Amino acid sequence: MRFIEKNIKTNSLVIEAKNILETSGHYNHSDRVRDIIRILYSGCCAFCESSIEDSSFFQIEHFYPKNIAIYKQYDKSIENLHYSCQRCNTLKGRKLQTKIFSPNYFLNSNQWIETIEEKIENEMYYIGYLLFSYNSTKKSIDRGNETIKLFDLNNFNGFGRSSRQHLVESRLRVFDKIYNILNVIFEMLIRYDKKNNDAIELLFSIVSRHTNRTSHFSTMVIHNFGSDLIKLLEIYSIKKNTVGNKR
Numbered sequence: 001m002r003f004i005e006k007n008i009k010t011n012s013l014v015i016e017a018k019n020i021l022e023t024s025g026h027y028n029h030s031d032r033v034r035d036i037i038r039i040l041y042s043g044c045c046a047f048c049e050s051s052i053e054d055s056s057f058f059q060i061e062h063f064y065p066k067n068i069a070i071y072k073q074y075d076k077s078i079e080n081l082h083y084s085c086q087r088c089n090t091l092k093g094r095k096l097q098t099k100i101f102s103p104n105y106f107l108n109s110n111q112w113i114e115t116i117e118e119k120i121e122n123e124m125y126y127i128g129y130l131l132f133s134y135n136s137t138k139k140s141i142d143r144g145n146e147t148i149k150l151f152d153l154n155n156f157n158g159f160g161r162s163s164r165q166h167l168v169e170s171r172l173r174v175f176d177k178i179y180n181i182l183n184v185i186f187e188m189l190i191r192y193d194k195k196n197n198d199a200i201e202l203l204f205s206i207v208s209r210h211t212n213r214t215s216h217f218s219t220m221v222i223h224n225f226g227s228d229l230i231k232l233l234e235i236y237s238i239k240k241n242t243v244g245n246k247r
């Protein structure tokens with residue numbers, strides 16, 4: 001689960017989709033609207049962050065279900081449409097889920113309010129490839145936990161109907177890959193040799209790609225490796241400059 005930037009006032013893609021939806025009526029009538037939603041969500045599921053390579057096919061999901069009469073009017077609101085893998089869409093079901101985060105906008109007295117990115121980031125975090133929730137005060141809803149449970153993000157249900165074994169394994173693969181690359185960079189920096197600069201920079205660029213918000217599981221990579229990556233980049237920059245100056 002992560003926040004998706006979807007500014008309905010300034011993002012030209014969102015404005016375009018809004019205009020098409022107002023005139024054509026339904027996202028199903030326009031390939032362009034479906035494309036825009038896919039681009040906004042970087043081709044990753046709004047709820048489990050998986051990409052098409054880790055998941056089944058993708059669907060456009062209504063956060064406020066269209067089968068509930070009072071939400072029918074939001075059927076074609078871009079604020080209500082999210083890119084979702086088929087499994088998350090199914091687990092979310094056709095009822096209103098009041099205890100989970102919305103990826104960007106939520107309704108308050110018929111008004112769309114923007115979710116705060118930090119809210120999601122501060123309430124759910126990764127340790128390794130598993131997601132946890134900072135269990136907030138007893139009185140408030142623990143949205144982190146509810147989200148993890150509903151979408152079975154840690155594969156609690158094992159081999160059951162909602163098993164997310166594949167999802168957890170995909171996250172583990174990304175985690176291991178980044179962990180190994182950072183270790184190699186670390187070793188190369190200890191035995192620093194100028195002629196390895198190209199190789200080191202290539203490895204850095206691979207890791208950086210995974211921290212980009214357009215990559216699947218980027219939240220996990222940033223949570224686990226963000227500060228290590230910055231430290232290694234600093235060390236590299238120092239080594240590169242001092243060794244370069246000596247010659």
Ligand SMILES: [Zn+2]
Nearest residue numbers: 045048085088
């Ligand atoms: Zn999903």
